[in-house]
Amino acid sequence: MAALLALIRKEFLALLRDKASRFVLIGPPLIQLLVFSYAATFDLNNIPFVVINEDPGFAGRQVVARFAGAPAFREVAALPSTAGVAALIDRNDALLAIHVDRTFTRSLLAGRPAPLQIVIDGRNSNTAAIALSYASDIVLGFDAEWVAAHGGASTPAVLDVRAWYNPNLLSRWFVVPGIVGLLTFVVTILVSGLSVVREREAGTFDQLLVTPYRPWEILLAKATPGLLIGSAEAALIVAVAVFWFGVPLIGSLAALALGLELFLVSAIGIGLMISSLAATQQQGLLGAFLFLVPAIILSGFATPIANMPRAVQYVTYVNPMRYLMVILRGTFLEGDGIADLAGQYWPLALLGIGSLAAATILARRRMS
Amino acid sequence: MNAGRLRGLIRKESVQILRDPSALAIAFVLPLFLLLLFGYGVSLNAEHVPVGVVAEHPNPQTDPFVATLRRSRYFDVHTLPSPAAAQIAMARRQISSFVWLRSDFARQTLGSGPATIGVALNGVDANTARLVQGYLTQSWQIWLAQLQQEQGGALAFPVGLQTRIWFNPALRSRDYLVPGLIAVIMTLIGALLTALVVAREWERGTMEALMASPVTMAEILFGKLLPYFVLGMGGMALSVALAVFLFAVPLQGSVLVLAAVSALFLLVALGMGLLISSLARNQFVAGQIAIVVTFLPAFILSGFIFDIRSMPLPIRLITHVLPARYFVSSLQTLFLAGNVWAVVLPDIAALALMAAFFLGVTLWRSHKRLD
Numbered sequence: 202m203a204a205l206l207a208l209i210r211k212e213f214l215a216l217l218r219d220k221a222s223r224f225v226l227i228g229p230p231l232i233q234l235l236v237f238s239y240a241a242t243f244d245l246n247n248i249p250f251v252v253i254n255e256d257p258g259f260a261g262r263q264v265v266a267r268f269a270g271a272p273a274f275r276e277v278a279a280l281p282s283t284a285g286v287a288a289l290i291d292r293n294d295a296l297l298a299i300h301v302d303r304t305f306t307r308s309l310l311a312g313r314p315a316p317l318q319i320v321i322d323g324r325n326s327n328t329a330a331i332a333l334s335y336a337s338d339i340v341l342g343f344d345a346e347w348v349a350a351h352g353g354a355s356t357p358a359v360l361d362v363r364a365w366y367n368p369n370l371l372s373r374w375f376v377v378p379g380i381v382g383l384l385t386f387v388v389t390i391l392v393s394g395l396s397v398v399r400e401r402e403a404g405t406f407d408q409l410l411v412t413p414y415r416p417w418e419i420l421l422a423k424a425t426p427g428l429l430i431g432s433a434e435a436a437l438i439v440a441v442a443v444f445w446f447g448v449p450l451i452g453s454l455a456a457l458a459l460g461l462e463l464f465l466v467s468a469i470g471i472g473l474m475i476s477s478l479a480a481t482q483q484q485g486l487l488g489a490f491l492f493l494v495p496a497i498i499l500s501g502f503a504t505p506i507a508n509m510p511r512a513v514q515y516v517t518y519v520n521p522m523r524y525l526m527v528i529l530r531g532t533f534l535e536g537d538g539i540a541d542l543a544g545q546y547w548p549l550a551l552l553g554i555g556s557l558a559a560a561t562i563l564a565r566r567r568m569s
Numbered sequence: 570m571n572a573g574r575l576r577g578l579i580r581k582e583s584v585q586i587l588r589d590p591s592a593l594a595i596a597f598v599l600p601l602f603l604l605l606l607f608g609y610g611v612s613l614n615a616e617h618v619p620v621g622v623v624a625e626h627p628n629p630q631t632d633p634f635v636a637t638l639r640r641s642r643y644f645d646v647h648t649l650p651s652p653a654a655a656q657i658a659m660a661r662r663q664i665s666s667f668v669w670l671r672s673d674f675a676r677q678t679l680g681s682g683p684a685t686i687g688v689a690l691n692g693v694d695a696n697t698a699r700l701v702q703g704y705l706t707q708s709w710q711i712w713l714a715q716l717q718q719e720q721g722g723a724l725a726f727p728v729g730l731q732t733r734i735w736f737n738p739a740l741r742s743r744d745y746l747v748p749g750l751i752a753v754i755m756t757l758i759g760a761l762l763t764a765l766v767v768a769r770e771w772e773r774g775t776m777e778a779l780m781a782s783p784v785t786m787a788e789i790l791f792g793k794l795l796p797y798f799v800l801g802m803g804g805m806a807l808s809v810a811l812a813v814f815l816f817a818v819p820l821q822g823s824v825l826v827l828a829a830v831s832a833l834f835l836l837v838a839l840g841m842g843l844l845i846s847s848l849a850r851n852q853f854v855a856g857q858i859a860i861v862v863t864f865l866p867a868f869i870l871s872g873f874i875f876d877i878r879s880m881p882l883p884i885r886l887i888t889h890v891l892p893a894r895y896f897v898s899s900l901q902t903l904f905l906a907g908n909v910w911a912v913v914l915p916d917i918a919a920l921a922l923m924a925a926f927f928l929g930v931t932l933w934r935s936h937k938r939l940d
Contacts, residue, residue, distance in 0.1 A: 221854045229861040237869045240884045243696035247878055264728070290735065292911040293898075296878075314729030323737030324905045326745045327613045327696070328876045333732060334703030341706070344726045356725055357678040357716065358634075360709055361685045362702055365659070367692030375695050387865070391857050483591055483769060486856040490761065494603065494864065499610050503874050505697055507665075508612040516610075534693050535660070 208414060208422035215399075216392065216426050226392070226430060230384040234438055237383075238446055241376040241503070248332050251278040251286060251295040258306020260347075264317065267339050268299060274335070290322050296332060297321040309347065366534045377448045378529040379502040381438045382464070386522055387493065389431040389465055393472030394489030396423045397564060398479040416565045420473060420557065427469045428462075435461050442533075452532030456539045460528035463549040467521040470556030477563035501526045524549050570791070574784050578792025586796055595761050596800040600808045603754050604747075608816050611750070613742040613874075615700050620644045621655045621667030630675035634686075637712040638668065643704040652687075659691060666690040666701050736821075736905040747818045748900035749873030751808045755831070756867040756893050758804055759838025760859040762797045763846060772852060786935045790928075794839055801835045802828075812904070822903030826913060830899045833920040837892040838863070840927030847935045867893035872901075895919045 217223050250268065254261050269276045277295050280286065289295040300318040302308075308315040319336055323329045345356075367374045397420075400406040409419055439457070442448045450457070475492060479485035499506070499513065500522035506514055517523045524545040531537035531545075539546075586592045622638060624631045639646050647664055649655045655667040669687035677684030688705055690698040713725045737744050770776040779789055809827065812818045820827070842859065849855035869875060870884070871893035877885060888894045895916040902912045 221849065221851070225854060225857040225861065229857075233861070233865060236884060236887060237865070240880045240888075241869050241875050242879050243699075243875065245876070245879055249878075288911075291906060291909045309727050312724065312727075314724060315727055317728050317730050319730065319732045321732065321734050323734040323740055324745055324901050325872075325876055326737050326740040326742045328878075329734060329737070330703065330740055331696070331699055333734075334699065334706070336732075337703070337706065337730060340728050340730050341710075341726070344728055347727050348725070356683050356713060358674070358684040358686050358709075358713075360688055360706065362688040362690065362705075364690045364692030364695075364698055367695055367698070370690075370692050370695040370698055372695040375693055383865075387860065391860065395852075395856070482772075482852040482856075486852065487591060487595065487761070489856075490757070490860065490864075491599070491602075493860070494757065495606050497868070498607055504611045504613055505615070505694055507618075508615060509610045513606070513610040516606075530693050541660075 204414070205418055205422065208418065209425045212396070212422050212426050216396075216430075226388060227434075230388055230434060230438070231441075234380060234384060234441055235445075237380050238373065238377045238442075241372075241380065243327065243331065243372040244370075245273050245328060245331050245335065248274045248297065248335070249277040249295045250274055251280060251289050251298045252276060252301075253280050253283055253286065253298060254301045255282070255303040256301045256305035257303065260306040260309050260315070261301040264301060264305075264340070264343050265299065267343055268336070271335070271339055286320065290320065293322070295322075296328065297336070299336075309351075373446060374448050374534060375530065376503075377442045377446050378533040379500075379526055381435065381442055382500070382522060382525040382529050383497060383502055384438055385431055385435040385461070385465070386468055386497070386525070388434055389427045389468045390472045390489050390493050392427040392430060393424065393469045394475050394492075395482060395485045396427075397473060397476035397560075398482055398485035401480070402482050417561050420561050420564060423473060423476075424466075424469045424557070427472065428465050431465045431469070432462065435465075448533055450533050451536040452534075453538040454532075456537060456542055457528065457532040459539060460525060460532070460542060460545065460549070463546055463553060464521050464525040464528070466553035467549050467556060470553050470560060471521070473560035474556050474563060477560050496520050496522050499523070518548070519552065521549055521552050570785065570788055575788050575792055578784060578788055579795050582792055582796045586800065592762060592797075592800065595758055596804040597807060599758060599761075600751075600754050600804045601811070603757075604750060604808055604811050605815075607750050608743065608747055608811070611743075611746050611874075613696070613746070614740070615697050615704075616643055617645045618643055618666070618697075618701055618704075619647060619664045620701075620705075621647045621649045621658055621664040622670075623649050623652055623655050623667060624670045624674075625651075625672040626675065628675050630678050631670045633715065634670065634709075634712050637708045637715075638705075641704060641708050643701075644708075655689070659689065662691075665694075665697070666705075668705070743816060744818050744905060745901060746874065747812045747816050748904040749871070749897045751805070751812060752834075752871060752893050752896040752900055753864070753867045753873055754808060755801070755805055755834065755896070756838055756863050759801055759835055760842040760845070760863040762801060763793065763839045763842030769852060771846075787932055790843060790931060790935065793843065794836075794928075797839055798832075798835060801839065802832065805831045805835065818904055820904055821907035822913075823908055826908055827900075827903050830896065830903070830913065830917060830920065833917060833924055834892060834896040836924040837920055837927060840924055840931060841892070844927055844931045844934070847931055863893075866891055870894065871897045873897050889919075892920060892923050 252265050254265055268274050278289060283300060286298045298320040302316040305315045321329050321333060364370050443450050471492060475488035476485050479488055499517050500520060506517055527545050528542050531542055622635055624635060638644050649658060652669055658664045667689050674684045690701060692698045717725050734740060813820050845858050846855045849858060870888045870891055877888055899913050899916040902909050
């Protein structure tokens, strides 16, 4: 036991030996947490639009005023005709153009459908879809007011929409818990992905092998720093998410901690597996990258797994990040406890055990 | 710079690349693998969203509404017996929202009205929730318009809203994500290709051998840059071909402009990698810095997936020092909108400036010194 502790101590020293290595473990994750949490949002709060109001009547002005008054919209130009619109949209100066036809007021008063045209830049399809739904809400509001003031069919049924878990649909509440997982994941994979191969390249791994340590002890010692550093960093990031960004954490802390630890074990196992397979540090780094990048993009962090094709959805079952995302969002927003998340825990545990065993076998086989 | 010596160095570097398959793998296998995986895997289009419907008293009044939901390609309708059952299904993540038609629906719609259609969304994924809300509103409008057509009477929606979506009329998220993905992938490749090579020479001690020879530092750096540049452009060509022929993303702009922007971006990415590796001189640190300053910012801050226009001002300012931001903007415009010079020229200018900066600083920081 004392010998094992000495080995673990040596691993910590190797990892934290020089200033640059210490810094890359602690500095960038914190900076990224702050920058990314502010940056990663799907909410639109600044939709630049251009107005072409050809309607001489009052209704055209009213509908334009509704857009100009909406907090998410910002009028950048008013043009007399559609001539300059293409240039403004091409240049990204305006996201959408609202064109009020010259018969707008007349048609409304006559009870005919009043033409209102919206041209929108579809280059970013998600922004376009959200902006269009905002615009259609504004038009619906105008419709309701018009019907109330000038008579017309009263709507037989109205929608009453409530969003659970995130009543104001803030995408920050969705993204920041995801970033907790993202940064913890990157740090642990980097720490563990190079640990074996670095020693192998330096030749000191052979020296370790001739000591009385068993392969699993060597691997355990290599896993420990990642586990401790990962846990500490995750705790810090969770604290920042709650106290700085004000994301509610209404679920059980124990469920969150259990999920994070299980995730760390499986991430470290995969990192050590990559490290044991690699012959050079370059290969180790490449392997870590090749795992890290798809694991992040296919985790449900930014784009929902439900939108992926079936085949890709099956692939995500071996991705520990997939389970962590559910655990993080479940505990933060949905108030989940340990029992609710059992379906996420056991795959993580299985991945952890499997990858650690594989890493031990691979490290041993490489020895002979 | 001596042409003969430079040629020699380029040959040495090329032989090294060909001998060690990892560089070739980075340049060709990596983009292939990543683009296939992400091109198919990354989508923001929510379709077949599982929606629960609770009709407390199904009757001729509620049926048309439920039928409208069923006809929408965005929804997979699950009929549930009661709001309590819907709540449980929601907590188990079997449905992501539900619609509740109360028992007085028929009476209200026919009589004093308006009836309230309760909609509960799972708001955890706020973006998807908002899209679903939009689709539900659409279905509701279709239902009302049909009702009005059948029964006559005044218009429920006096304004006839017509929308025209330019550049991507079907709002296929793949068309906007794939060009951005190319930028993310090229960022990775550029940094990976170079970040490791110089640091490796330092670690192995072969840099000292190079220094003892009469070659200048500039020659060493250019000798490293050129072969990797050719490799990177090969990877880029492969990515564009995949985007156009496999994912059917329209390429509206000219190939020549695309090649020019890509070449500039690759110079920036390689220059950044060279700078990182000549500063770090250690593969562990170089690799970590490469991931931290290239991949993650390119993923989150470049406009590839999160719209830069929605970010707070300080973050928008930060994105301006990010080469990937200019590349993503140019790629999205060149693919979907065409040669819009007002977008592409500023991007080219920014990338040229950055390329000059990174290569200049690398040159300035690299001395023939061993400490």
